[in-house]
Amino acid sequence: MQSVVLIGAGNVAHHLAKAFSACPHITLVATMARDKKALVDFEAFGPIASLGRPITADIVVIAVSDNAIATVSGQLQGTNSIIVHTSGSTPMKVLSQHKNHGVLYPLQSFTKGRELTYDEIPICVESNSTDTLYKIKQLAGYISSKVVEIDSKKRFKLHMAAVIGNNFTNHMVYLAEQFLQEEKLPLHLLVPLMKETVEKWEDTSPYDAQTGPARRWDTDTIKNHLAHIKDSKLRKIYTLLSQSVQETYREKDNG
Amino acid sequence: MQSVVLIGAGNVAHHLAKAFSACPHITLVATMARDKKALVDFEAFGPIASLGRPITADIVVIAVSDNAIATVSGQLQGTNSIIVHTSGSTPMKVLSQHKNHGVLYPLQSFTKGRELTYDEIPICVESNSTDTLYKIKQLAGYISSKVVEIDSKKRFKLHMAAVIGNNFTNHMVYLAEQFLQEEKLPLHLLVPLMKETVEKWEDTSPYDAQTGPARRWDTDTIKNHLAHIKDSKLRKIYTLLSQSVQETYREKDNG
Numbered sequence A, B: 001m002q003s004v005v006l007i008g009a010g011n012v013a014h015h016l017a018k019a020f021s022a023c024p025h026i027t028l029v030a031t032m033a034r035d036k037k038a039l040v041d042f043e044a045f046g047p048i049a050s051l052g053r054p055i056t057a058d059i060v061v062i063a064v065s066d067n068a069i070a071t072v073s074g075q076l077q078g079t080n081s082i083i084v085h086t087s088g089s090t091p092m093k094v095l096s097q098h099k100n101h102g103v104l105y106p107l108q109s110f111t112k113g114r115e116l117t118y119d120e121i122p123i124c125v126e127s128n129s130t131d132t133l134y135k136i137k138q139l140a141g142y143i144s145s146k147v148v149e150i151d152s153k154k155r156f157k158l159h160m161a162a163v164i165g166n167n168f169t170n171h172m173v174y175l176a177e178q179f180l181q182e183e184k185l186p187l188h189l190l191v192p193l194m195k196e197t198v199e200k201w202e203d204t205s206p207y208d209a210q211t212g213p214a215r216r217w218d219t220d221t222i223k224n225h226l227a228h229i230k231d232s233k234l235r236k237i238y239t240l241l242s243q244s245v246q247e248t249y250r251e252k253d254n255g
Helices: A011-022 A036-045 A066-074 A130-143 A152-182 A191-203 A219-227 A232-249 B011-022 B036-045 B066-074 B130-143 B152-182 B191-203 B219-227 B232-249
Strands: A002-007 A026-033 A048-050 A059-062 A082-085 A101-106 A123-127 A147-149 B002-007 B026-033 B048-050 B059-062 B082-085 B101-106 B123-127 B147-149
Touching: A002 A011, A002 A130, A011 A026, A011 A036, A011 A101, A026 A036, A026 A130, A036 A048, A059 A066, A059 A130, A066 A082, A066 B219, A082 A130, A101 A130, A101 A152, A123 A130, A123 A152, A130 A147, A152 A232, A152 B152, A152 B191, A152 B232, A191 B152, A191 B191, A219 A232, A219 B066, A232 B152, A232 B232, B002 B011, B002 B130, B011 B026, B011 B036, B011 B101, B026 B036, B026 B130, B036 B048, B059 B066, B059 B130, B066 B082, B082 B130, B101 B130, B101 B152, B123 B130, B123 B152, B130 B147, B152 B232, B219 B232
Parallel strands: A002 A026, A002 A059, A026 A048, A059 A082, A082 A101, A123 A147, B002 B026, B002 B059, B026 B048, B059 B082, B082 B101, B123 B147
Antiparallel strands: A101 A123, B101 B123
16 A cells, blocks of 8 residues: 655646556545646546645655656655656656655656556656665556566666657658548558557567568659658658668668 | 459568458469469469469459569450559559559558458559449458558559558667667567557547657757767657657647
8 A cells, every 4th residue: 555646737647646546555645736726637536736735645756747857856855755757768866855766657658538558558667775666666566567677777768769669650640641631531541551560569570570662672662752742851751761771671672 | 253363472462362262252263473483382372373374364463563563464465354453652554555454452561471350451442444443342342341442643642651651650660679679678668658659540640649759849858869869860860750740739838
């Protein structure tokens, strides 16, 4: 059993509040934000409060935007709780003024209003002491079966890989959708293709899963595509990525 | 009931031979290639033969690389069958020397040795006549429940969208994996994140699904990431895609 105070009013905080409040091993003492009014959507998950109220909980989870973590941390001086943040790219040491501190980083892309199976989301944990790490692991283990111990350096790389492999891929699909819309074709035509690709990542590797004109060194099709892309930024993206694929495989093949 | 001759020895031909031979409504008369020896893996699906043998079948399916379609088509002069190709980016008119011709384009990324649920793969069809279109639709309908009538112009755009939205995203994940490997982190840590993103494409849209530093205009994290990317091509890709995301949303938010 652990008691938790959660700080934040964004998507990550919202999903965590929901997961914490649904767990029988966690007491969500309060969710806090600078302005309590931002927490209207959080009332279903337990008490809400303005930041600045005294805090009594085993763990305080700071789930605010990266550039606000240090400020919030400063406002928690005198708190004896374990203080953790939830950021992928912020080093743990930003919390070093607190005796017991660490990180609880859920590796997921949070969108408001979407249901998530929290149990399958990897949670990366880190701490400045063994005892504290044990407690952070315990809290993470209450809501996920995939708890991974990862230090700040590795977490930074993991977050960067998620930006490249997930945020940017999402944007590529947005760009692809623009072409489809010109022809009134629905995106769902592409979804079976993409699902198969994600399954390949599980079973084989992105290296082996690569297909397409650049992979085949089919320069006629590449030129033909480029001739039909009006937007200069997308032409640059198309060219760069085709070159990158070609250089990855180098040898010509007709596969 | 339809009789089919299939021409080709690559991944698309292999998957089609498998699907055709498994279907009770299709007689796969033969699979052909320039050199019969390339068809060793096809023997389980029915007779194999060298191209040049006389052909008697309702439909001849040319499943060869884009730049070989015209040559193969030329070798089929005098054949009365319906002639179709399976290419996303080749116009139908490359087959116009044949009285009855068309396209049967399965929208999937084929990798040898992987099982596919053909029924869920969209098949895009086109023809020069109503009667022939009916027969091509029938053949496509035997192996998939998602048959879509799409002309050459739309098919070209669809193929280009698949290259951008699927081939390039796969390569982005390959690039992301390189970072993970530096830290001995497994790619499967990212897979739940990506699965959730694909599900978002089905339920909402890539526009609404976008998250990450560029979406948040978190320029500190972007700079920090760029400082840690050694490869100059990847730095360019990261910069371009971040700019493209930022321009897509324009207005700053802290979401």
